[in-house]
Amino acid sequence: MPKGIPLTEEEQAKRRHEIFHQVANVFLKKGFQETSMREIAEAAGLGKSTLYDYFKNKDEILVYFFEDQLNDMTEEAQKIAMQNLSANARLRQITEKYLESLQANKSLFLKLMQESQRLKLESQKQVQAKRYGYQDLIRALIDEGIREGVFRNVNSLLAARLLIGSISSAVYGSRSTGSPQEMLQETLDIFFKGIEIC
Amino acid sequence: MPKGIPLTEEEQAKRRHEIFHQVANVFLKKGFQETSMREIAEAAGLGKSTLYDYFKNKDEILVYFFEDQLNDMTEEAQKIAMQNLSANARLRQITEKYLESLQANKSLFLKLMQESQRLKLESQKQVQAKRYGYQDLIRALIDEGIREGVFRNVNSLLAARLLIGSISSAVYGSRSTGSPQEMLQETLDIFFKGIEIC
DNA sequence: TCTTATAGCGAACAGTGGTCGCTTTCAGTG
DNA sequence: CACTGAAAGCGACCACTGTTCGCTATAAGA
CATH class of the missing domain: 1.10.10.60 (Homeodomain-like)
Structure with a gap:
């Protein structure tokens, strides 16, 4: 320069x-x-x-990457959340997009995601804060579903965390049992059946 | 000495x-x-x-701790798995014991669990291997439940990972929504309802 | 033309995990 | 009772790490 x-x-x-x-x-x-x-x-x-x-330090390089990525993903999810669809359908759509984002930069994202867990605690908290934005979006949708009467009256924050965690564990898990899409599908089946009124 | x-x-x-x-x-x-x-x-x-x-190196000190702990926990789970109860009941019992173990050394375990994610990849794999033993136990129980006809025909490995992951995310999650026991309860509700035949 | 702000750099720094060769100790052997 | 060999323990040292600091080169604006 x-x-x-x-x-x-x-x-x-x-x-x-x-x-x-x-x-x-x-x-x-x-x-x-x-x-x-x-x-x-x-x-x-x-x-x-x-x-x-x-x-300002080495960690910050990774933090930068995740904040950037999470900004994009949150924005995208927000658009979907505003559509005129059932909470259920919007949630599925968001998780698909989530998976897509993970796969767009596939190997890089996967690798860095793993490594992000090795950041200093302070740096991790920074990323966490951004993650909460995303989590809250999901949570709001689950709350909506509950109000609409399609979901049981579960703890929405816990369920949101569970959902996001499930996807990650399905995708990042080292003992794969199929393509990421298949694993996401199965995971969502369990999750939605678990919170829907049947 | x-x-x-x-x-x-x-x-x-x-x-x-x-x-x-x-x-x-x-x-x-x-x-x-x-x-x-x-x-x-x-x-x-x-x-x-x-x-x-x-x-043999710094990481190994933490690896030692987790292998030790996982040995104990696996042994305990094995005993429960052999009892003459429904797969369902045994699974619930194991998760309770799991939570108990996490809480016995509470703060130390929590702290080190967090830090274990910062180990070198090789060391993490070592711990993973031990974790798989535990995972397989859960998986076998889910398979049993499927054979008995109380669970749907889900992918048992994926479900096992989901279950363990759920508990951890409930307990370690920084945005707590109640006592660990309560959170475990709610999580299991969602999980079992998700895999049971209703 | 001179001043000033600043992008960029190389050298130096404290602290890290890890290694090596030495010393100290004692059980076993003759 | 010496002597020897094995090994527990140690301090000095090493290469390397992330980070800081003062200097240099540069170009816009007065």
Whole structure:
């Protein structure tokens, strides 16, 4: 980047995005934790200390990625949530989109998701906060379903967490029992049958 | 320990146990990842390098703890599984015991469980392997329930993972919605209603 | 043309997990 | 009772980590 000219907030954000994607392949190959700041800097074509002008520490690089991704996913889910469909149908649609997002960047996302659990507690909380936004969206839909009388009167927060956790455990679980779509299908069958009024 | 006299396999195991529990409090206070090998050695009253005579690296200290705990829990579950009760009842009983174990060492277990996710991939796999033993037990019970005709013909492996994952997410989730027992109860309600023939 | 703000950098730093060779101790052997 | 060999334990050391800091190069604006 030009040296003498200050960057606007936007340009900084763009640069962060750029830097991350320059390095993504390395993360994919070596994993985040196993990639040192030296290597990251090298892959980004920067001096090591320059990285700290864009990310305040190593963890923040991953946090950036997840916040970015979760922003997109939440936005997408919000659109679906506003459609004029049964709570049930909207929930299924959201979970499908959720799975799609996971699979779009497939290997990268999977890998980094795993690694995100190794972040420092503070960084994890940052990501959690963003995740709660998503969780609350699901929760609201379940509440709606309860009000509409299609779901039993379950604890919606617990159910929302259960739903999201179920998908993740189905997709990330190392002992796969079919394609992700199939596993999602089976998982949702159990979940919805569990909360629907039968 | 006496210097000139070699330790038997058993004495080594006992020593490992001893060392771990000497340090447990430090882990509880500072967390595992934030405790350096220097501090661990100090808390155990040993030279740093002596630790490596008992654990082949830092991760192995945590791995030891989980393998130990999982051995106990699997054994306990096995006993319940052999009882002459419905698959349903045995599953509920096992999950209760599971929760009990989690709560026995409560804070320590919770803390270390969180931290276990930050182990190196290889170490995580080691723990996973032990976890699979437990998972398979649950799975067999679900299969039994299916054969008996009380459960639907669900994918038992997926259901087993779902069940265990559900409990964990209920207990470890940071946004609690009641006592662990209550949350377990609600979770099981959803789960069993999801897989039972209604 | 000079000033000033700042992007970028290399060297240095404290602290990490891990290794190695030495010392100290004692059981067993002659 | 010496002597020897095995091994528990240790301190010094190592390579490497994420992070900080002061310097340099640069270009916009006065």
